[in-house]
Amino acid sequence: MIQELVWATSLTLMAVLALVFIWVAFKARIELPDYGPAIASAYQKRTWLFGLAMVILIWANYRTLSHLPYVSSSAAQGSAATVQPVEVVGNQWSWTITPSNLKAGQTAEFHVTSTDVNHGFAVYDPDMRIVAQTQAMPGYINKLRYTFTKPGTYRVLCLEYCGVAHHQMAADITVAAR
Known part of the structure; x- marks a missing residue:
């Protein structure tokens, strides 16, 4: 019983932390000096790569943590x-x-x-x-x-x-x- 409670609490806190991180990242719009289209393109790619990394990490956590051998x-x-x-x-x-x-x-x-x-x-x-x-x-x-x-x-x-x-x-x- 305690393992299920700790497991649910951990998952909830991880989700809240991820949502706060994403919210702060989207709210922190910083105006950059105009370095040209190459730099703007690089920042845009970085944003998409960050999103892709988050999706991969969430998927990997789900796939590995949902199959623990411990008995509920x-x-x-x-x-x-x-x-x-x-x-x-x-x-x-x-x-x-x-x-x-x-x-x-x-x-x-x-x-x-x-x-x-x-x-x-x-x-x-x-x-x-x-x-x-x-x-x-x-x-x-x-x-x-x-x-x-x-x-x-x-x-x-x-x-x-x-x-x-x-x-x-x-x-x-x-x-x-x-």
């Missing part, structure tokens, strides 16, 4: 039957993952927490490319959904330095074919 409360209620819950507990210097055997094609919802300090829960595919990650924090449960598309052994590593044996904090998730 409304999404969690709607499709509980198709999601396999996975409990993840981080503690110095190990992961407890229950269950650790999953099926390819089925969405796993990781409930990630910690018993001691912050840990970075990162899932790596069999080629050691990161495919999903979130924070494991004491007293809080982060929910992360990921659909494993291919079978294999996925590696879980800690991305947050958590002490002297941080480099040994690893676990495996086995993903079987359907």
Whole structure:
């Protein structure tokens, strides 16, 4: 619930800031000395390039920020039957993952927490490319959904330095074919 509130507030403030910026830019008409048609043409192109850059940036933000892997409360209620819950507990210097055997094609919802300090829960595919990650924090449960598309052994590593044996904090998730 709090994530949706923070998300909506952030989007609203970004939109207000963009509108204020655009309003100030259009109101700030500065009379320039007559440097000739070449300079006037350059200023006109700059205005159009600025507008194009704003459209591209808004589109890029929409495309990237609208597909975050974190679970909203409304999404969690709607499709509980198709999601396999996975409990993840981080503690110095190990992961407890229950269950650790999953099926390819089925969405796993990781409930990630910690018993001691912050840990970075990162899932790596069999080629050691990161495919999903979130924070494991004491007293809080982060929910992360990921659909494993291919079978294999996925590696879980800690991305947050958590002490002297941080480099040994690893676990495996086995993903079987359907």
